[in-house]
Amino acid sequence: LQTRAVFRCSNSLSTSIISTSRKYAGYAGQTPSLKTQELSPLIATTHVSGVVATVFGATGFVGRYVVSELGEQGSQVVIPYRGTENCFRHLKPLGDLGQIVAMECDVWKPEQLEEVCSQSNIVINLIGSRWPTKNFSMDDTNHKIARNIAKAAKRAGVSRMIHVSALGAAENAKTEFGRSKWAGEKAVQEEFPEATILRPSTLFGYEDHYLTRWAGIMKFWPFVPLIEGTLNRKEAPFAATDLALSVKHCIFNLSTSSKTFELQGSSVLTTKDLIDLIRNTTYLETREFNVPLWPARFLSSITGTILRKPRFTRDEIDFETTDNLANPSALGTSDLGIDPLDINKAAVKFIRHYRRAKFINEI
Numbered sequence: 157l158q159t160r161a162v163f164r165c166s167n168s169l170s171t172s173i174i175s176t177s178r179k180y181a182g183y184a185g186q187t188p189s190l191k192t193q194e195l196s197p198l199i200a201t202t203h204v205s206g207v208v209a210t211v212f213g214a215t216g217f218v219g220r221y222v223v224s225e226l227g228e229q230g231s232q233v234v235i236p237y238r239g240t241e242n243c244f245r246h247l248k249p250l251g252d253l254g255q256i257v258a259m260e261c262d263v264w265k266p267e268q269l270e271e272v273c274s275q276s277n278i279v280i281n282l283i284g285s286r287w288p289t290k291n292f293s294m295d296d297t298n299h300k301i302a303r304n305i306a307k308a309a310k311r312a313g314v315s316r317m318i319h320v321s322a323l324g325a326a327e328n329a330k331t332e333f334g335r336s337k338w339a340g341e342k343a344v345q346e347e348f349p350e351a352t353i354l355r356p357s358t359l360f361g362y363e364d365h366y367l368t369r370w371a372g373i374m375k376f377w378p379f380v381p382l383i384e385g386t387l388n389r390k391e392a393p394f395a396a397t398d399l400a401l402s403v404k405h406c407i408f409n410l411s412t413s414s415k416t417f418e419l420q421g422s423s424v425l426t427t428k429d430l431i432d433l434i435r436n437t438t439y440l441e442t443r444e445f446n447v448p449l450w451p452a453r454f455l456s457s458i459t460g461t462i463l464r465k466p467r468f469t470r471d472e473i474d475f476e477t478t479d480n481l482a483n484p485s486a487l488g489t490s491d492l493g494i495d496p497l498d499i500n501k502a503a504v505k506f507i508r509h510y511r512r513a514k515f516i517n518e519i
Contacts, residue, residue, distance in 0.1 A: 180377065182240045207231035207407060208292070210273050210314075212263075212305055213282030215243045217363060218320070220250070221400035222282065227251030227406065236261035236272045263301045269308030278316040278407055279309040281344070286333055286365070287469045296473075297337035302342035305513035310348050317351040318406050320399070323418055324438055324480050325355060331475045350413045352406045357420040357480060360499055361504055366500075369467055370434045371510040379445040382430060383452045383473060387428045390479045392420035395497040398489070405492045412492075418482035419489055422496045428477065437503050438510045439518070449473075485504075 207226065214223050214235040216273045222396050224234050227250040235258045237243045261268045268290075273279055285297040292301075302319060309317050325337035344351050360366045374380055396485035402419055406412045411498075425433070435442060482488055489496055508516065 204230040205376040210234040210276040225400045299339040302340035306344040306347035353416040357394040379443045381447045384449040386476045411433035418486040
């Protein structure tokens with residue numbers, strides 16, 4: 157009985173579906189054929205730029221902004237990664253279906269580097285580090301890996317390459333970071349002479365190591381350390397979104413090949429100005445304590461080797477004792493058509509969550 161009841165229900169349901177389809181299709185006594193139906197036009201969600209880009213370092217801080225800009229332009233993005241799919245899955249929605257392609261890659265194996273570059277017409281290197289880890293030294297990440305990528309891109313026949321270095325890179329820099337970045341630039345230019353070099357100032361954005369570092373210190377530390385020799389140091393921080401725009405402009409502007417651009421923001425701040433800006437933005441009540449340079453360097457040399465993401469390293473403190481400003485005669489943001497984001501106006505967007513609950517919605 158149950159079987160007969162189910163059969164009758166399904167039979168009546170099928171009859172009603174067929175009759176309804178006939179009614180709305182405008183056919184008198186026959187079921188409409190697929191050949192006679194009009195098909196709706198295909199509407200693409202995004203246009204196709206023709207760019208196939210391999211983005212090294214796409215899973216890092218800057219990578220999400222660069223992949224977002226490329227995906228918005230309809231580019232196909234190849235993401236070399238190491239580890240698990242958790243490293244890159246947040247990048248998949250940034251492009252159309254099938255446009256974000258992740259490929260496992262070991263940067264020390266030339267054959268794998270060539271494989272991830274083989275189908276691309278541009279390679280972007282975002283790999284870099286401000287402190288060494290147990291697996292990679294700063295010379296590895298900022299110099300040797302950059303050379304390996306440039307060499308593989310050239311062998312794979314890639315026509316364009318963009319290498320992101322850092323403002324402050326110099327042969328005689330007082331920090332290992334500056335020297336390794338300079339060595340990386342020279343290595344890329346030797347292996348890939350047509351490469352475009354971008355030297356951004358210290359970057360700010362969501363989950364950065366600039367605004368959030370000082371905001372975290374103000375919220376969780378008992379006092380704010382004012383390190384001797386760093387308070388009057390000048391810098392014009394650059395937005396990570398603006399760096400992504402700069403990369404995009406270099407991709408579609410062939411005249412940027414073989415050139416170096418120094419990129420910085422519109423507002424020049426001292427370290428003390430930055431601390432005051434964060435305090436006024438987060439409404440955090442803090443105590444300040446003057447710290448001599450040598451104890452700060454000594455303590456940071458210990459914590460820098462123990463902690464996975466240290467607040468300070470000895471090399472960073474040395475880097476922050478000298479001004480970090482672009483050369484006025486160098487190519488910059490204006491040559492790329494970029495209007496830099498003002499950190500004074502944008503800071504609240506990135507560190508609002510460090511406020512106490514009663515101030516969270518204050519503008």
